[in-house]
Amino acid sequence: MRLAFLGPVGTYGEQAAQRLAALEGLDAVAFIPQQGIRAVIRALADGDCDLAVVPVENSVEGGVTSCLDALWEHPDLAVARALVLPIRHALVGSGPLDAISEVLSHPQALAQCSLWLGEHLPQALQLPTSSTAEAARLVRGSRFRGAIASLEAAAEHGLEVLAHPINDVPGNCTRFLLLRRGERSHRGPHASLAFSLHANQPGALLESLGCFARQGLNMSRIESRPSKREMGEYIFFVDLELPEGAAPLDGAITDLTPLCEHLALFGAYPLTNLAAEETAD
Amino acid sequence: MRLAFLGPVGTYGEQAAQRLAALEGLDAVAFIPQQGIRAVIRALADGDCDLAVVPVENSVEGGVTSCLDALWEHPDLAVARALVLPIRHALVGSGPLDAISEVLSHPQALAQCSLWLGEHLPQALQLPTSSTAEAARLVRGSRFRGAIASLEAAAEHGLEVLAHPINDVPGNCTRFLLLRRGERSHRGPHASLAFSLHANQPGALLESLGCFARQGLNMSRIESRPSKREMGEYIFFVDLELPEGAAPLDGAITDLTPLCEHLALFGAYPLTNLAAEETAD
Numbered sequence: 002m003r004l005a006f007l008g009p010v011g012t013y014g015e016q017a018a019q020r021l022a023a024l025e026g027l028d029a030v031a032f033i034p035q036q037g038i039r040a041v042i043r044a045l046a047d048g049d050c051d052l053a054v055v056p057v058e059n060s061v062e063g064g065v066t067s068c069l070d071a072l073w074e075h076p077d078l079a080v081a082r083a084l085v086l087p088i089r090h091a092l093v094g095s096g097p098l099d100a101i102s103e104v105l106s107h108p109q110a111l112a113q114c115s116l117w118l119g120e121h122l123p124q125a126l127q128l129p130t131s132s133t134a135e136a137a138r139l140v141r142g143s144r145f146r147g148a149i150a151s152l153e154a155a156a157e158h159g160l161e162v163l164a165h166p167i168n169d170v171p172g173n174c175t176r177f178l179l180l181r182r183g184e185r186s187h188r189g190p191h192a193s194l195a196f197s198l199h200a201n202q203p204g205a206l207l208e209s210l211g212c213f214a215r216q217g218l219n220m221s222r223i224e225s226r227p228s229k230r231e232m233g234e235y236i237f238f239v240d241l242e243l244p245e246g247a248a249p250l251d252g253a254i255t256d257l258t259p260l261c262e263h264l265a266l267f268g269a270y271p272l273t274n275l276a277a278e279e280t281a282d
Numbered sequence: 283m284r285l286a287f288l289g290p291v292g293t294y295g296e297q298a299a300q301r302l303a304a305l306e307g308l309d310a311v312a313f314i315p316q317q318g319i320r321a322v323i324r325a326l327a328d329g330d331c332d333l334a335v336v337p338v339e340n341s342v343e344g345g346v347t348s349c350l351d352a353l354w355e356h357p358d359l360a361v362a363r364a365l366v367l368p369i370r371h372a373l374v375g376s377g378p379l380d381a382i383s384e385v386l387s388h389p390q391a392l393a394q395c396s397l398w399l400g401e402h403l404p405q406a407l408q409l410p411t412s413s414t415a416e417a418a419r420l421v422r423g424s425r426f427r428g429a430i431a432s433l434e435a436a437a438e439h440g441l442e443v444l445a446h447p448i449n450d451v452p453g454n455c456t457r458f459l460l461l462r463r464g465e466r467s468h469r470g471p472h473a474s475l476a477f478s479l480h481a482n483q484p485g486a487l488l489e490s491l492g493c494f495a496r497q498g499l500n501m502s503r504i505e506s507r508p509s510k511r512e513m514g515e516y517i518f519f520v521d522l523e524l525p526e527g528a529a530p531l532d533g534a535i536t537d538l539t540p541l542c543e544h545l546a547l548f549g550a551y552p553l554t555n556l557a558a559e560e561t562a563d
Contacts, residue, residue, distance in 0.1 A: 037396055067393075108389060108412060112348075115318055129410045131389060204495040206504070207488065214485040222516070223487070224505045235503070 002027055004052040005044035008034020011134030011154040017086050017177035018054040024082060024273055025179065042071040045078060045180055052081075058176040058222070059088070066226060068178065069238050072267045073195050079185040080178050080193055080268035087276040088173040090114055091165035093137055093155035096144030098163045101125055105136040106149035114149055116169040122147075174276040187250050189269030191221075192241045196257065196264040205260070206237065212256040213241060216249035243269065283308055285333040286325035289315020292415030292435040298367050298458035299335040305363060305554055306460065323352040326359060326461055333362075339457040339503070340369070347507060349459065350519050353548045354476050360466040361459050361474055361549035368557040369454040371395055372446035374418055374436035377425030379444045382406055386417040387430035395430055397450040403428075455557040468531050470550030472502075473522045477538065477545040486541070487518065493537040494522060497530035524550065 004022060007014035015032065022030045030052075035041040038055055045053035055068045072078060090110055094101060104111070104118060105128045111118070118125065125147075130136040136148035137158045147163060148154075155162050198205045213220055222240035243250060250269060258264055285303060288295035296313065303311045311333075316322045319336055326334035336349045353359060371391055375382060385392070385399060386409045392399070399406065406428075411417040417429035418439045428444060429435075436443050459474075479486045494501055503521035524531060531550060539545055 037393055039393075039396060108410070112318055112320075115320060127412070129389070129412045131408070131410045206501055207491050207495045210488050210491065214488045220487055222506050223518075225503050237504075 002030045002052065003033055003050040004030050004054065005033050005035050005041045005050040006054045007038060007041055007056065008036065009132055009134050010034055011137060011151070011157045012132050013086060013088055013151060013175060014054065014056065014177075015134075016151065016153060017056070017084055017175070020086070020273075020275070021054055021082055021084050021177065021179040022052075024084070024271075038067045039071070042068075042075065042078070042180075045182065046075050048182075051181065053078075053180045054177055055180065056175050057083075057178050059173070069195065069224070069226065072180075072193075073236060073265060076265060077182055078180050078267075079183055080270050081181045081186075082179040082270050083191060083272040084177045084179070085174050085272070085274040085276050086177060088113075088168065088175055089151070089166040090133075090149050090168050090173075091152055091155060092147050092163045092167055093150050093158075093160040094140050094144075094147035094163055095142065095161060096147075098122075098147075100144055101147040101163070103128055103146045104149060105130050105139055105146060107131065107133050107136065110136075110149045113173060114167045114169060117164075117167040121164070121167075172276070185266050185268040187266065187269055189271055190243055190245070191272045192243055192250055192269040193238070193267040194241070194254075194265060195236055195238045195267070196261040197236045198260060199262050209237070209257055209260050210239075212253045212260075213239070215256070216253045217244060218242065218249060218253055283311045283333065284314055284331040285311050285335065286314050286316050286322045286331040287335045288319060288322055288337065289317065290413055290415050291315055292418065292432070292438050293413050294367060294369055294432060294456060295335065295337065295458070296415075297432070297434060298337070298365055298456070301367070301554075301556070302335055302363055302365050302458065302460040303333075305365070305552075319348045320352070323349075323356065323359070323461075326463060327356050329463075332462065334359075334461045335458055336461065337456050338364075338459050340454070350476070350505070350507065353461075353474075354517060354546060357546060358463055359461050359548075360464055361551050362462045362467075363460040363551050364472060364553040365458045365460070366455050366553070366555040366557050367458060369394075369449065369456055370432070370447040371414075371430050371449050371454075372433055372436060373428050373444045373448055374431050374439075374441040375421050375425075375428035375444055376423065376442060377428075379403075379428075381425055382428040382444070384409055384427045385430060386411050386420055386427060388412065388414050388417065391417075391430045394454060395448045395450060398445075398448040402445070402448075453557070466547050466549040468547065468550055470552055471524055471526070472553045473524055473531055473550040474520070474548040475522070475535075475546060476517055476519045476548070477542040478517045479541060480543050490518070490538055490541050493534045493541075494520070496537070497534045498525060499523070499530060499534055 006018035137154040287299035414431040418435040
């Protein structure tokens with residue numbers, strides 16, 4: 002089993018990949034890091050890998066749209082499982098906190114810790130890197146350089162944790178999807194789908210969403226994205242919660258189909274929320 | 283007049299700021315670059331600046347959620363005007379294209395040109411920078427380093443344009459908002475608002491969207507975001523197109539209010555679409 006994930010090794014993407022593989026009950030999995038979400042998708046679509054793990058939504062940054070676009074463009078790929086992973090950034094390094102004059106990390110992680118950095122290291126130079134794990138690798142052996150990365154990355158590179166957690170928003174978490182090739186399931190507690198409408202007019206979206214409400218399906222997320230990558234015509238990406246037992250998804254899809262120019266069910270699947278477990282502790 | 287924008291100088295954020303100031307008929311504007319969207323918003327909210335320009339949606343990357351969150355958290359800020367700016371990346375430098383062995387840019391710009399880079403510069407090392415303008419500054423005087431940046435940044439730093447456009451998606455564009463302090467207008471061809479619902483249950487969102495449809499308002503965009511930054515409870519961000527003449531926005535808001543835990547109209551405003559003008563040429 003080869004599983005493609007958004008690398009490099011030591012990022013939150015690898016953590017998610019390992020958790021999702023364990024939840025699927027897989028062992029002897031080779032985790033293959035990829036550069037960029039498109040490369041992860043391509044590795045799966047081209048058959049180089051059997052599974053892929055990609056981020057699809059961050060609670061601070063919002064939707065990771067290249068993942069949604071890829072599912073729209075690759076009808077041969079299906080969502081097998083979802084995982085919500087809490088994101089807890091740490092400042093890691095080898096020197097004392099007050100010796101740090103340069104902080105390295107991915108620009109998004111620097112942005113997610115900007116209030117903390119402004120308060121505790123206002124003079125430190127912020128240097129962008131291609132990932133949080135790469136930042137951890139680069140600060141090894143330096144007393145004046147720190148990295149914003151995960152606790153796992155600190156352990157991997159033998160770095161001390163100088164401060165944790167340092168995210169400005171405590172509830173920061175990311176939802177990841179496990180993708181595989183093959184048929185898209187219609188049965189499961191959660192489902193994701195997307196559709197474009199024949200008419201972009203008042204009430205057209207409303208009519209389409211009525212198809213879910215009539216079947217008692219709760220819409221847990223909706224996002225509109227420009228169709229064909231231009232502003233104006235839209236694709237709607239919807240996540241649904243399916244009540245146990247009944248199978249009303251097919252009914253909703255039957256009602257929805259005549260309203261749509263194109264409709265794609267990405268799959269029905271189980272979701273594990275590690276952020277909720279953490280809150281419950 | 284002081285206008286805060288997402289810096290540094292030479293980025294698409296500065297282009298948008300200059301265009302929006304011109305559309306407002308302002309002259310003698312001091313353009314004040316800021317690090318990060320939160321800093322732009324803070325400069326306006328704290329009274330350091332009179333106006334702010336922030337990106338709110340990219341056609342490839344999706345919603346820029348920190349801008350939406352800031353409008354939700356700062357009821358004293360209003361949307362005055364919107365602009366859709368086409369994003370056309372160039373490879374800029376001083377050497378011939380085939381001498382380039384390192385390509386510098388913001389990770390998002392590198393990602394948006396990944397297919398082009400894979401085809402034309404597959405061996406080149408990709409180095410992240412904090413902005414496209416910073417990348418252009420860093421490659422000055424080097425024959426083997428190129429930057430992905432705008433034509434304007436190339437001109438500013440005296441660099442040659444080695445290839446243009448190089449984005450993988452030709453229709454790439456970003457919507458920017460001009461924000462000011464003060465009352466939020468109810469009259470204009472476009473409007474943006476957000477709301478959270480009393481009940482997160484089947485049909486609740488549907489009922490709320492019915493308020494717009496009954497008044498003949500077209501919803502041009504919808505995005506749900508986790509409320510209080512946790513997954514589960516949602517805030518819905520909606521953009522509306524308002525028909526000329528009538529003033530049905532107040533009616534829709536009156537209908538919507540009893541369904542909402544919190545409702546915020548960010549403003550009604552004019553929108554200029556430079557991407558559409560370009561397509562029409």
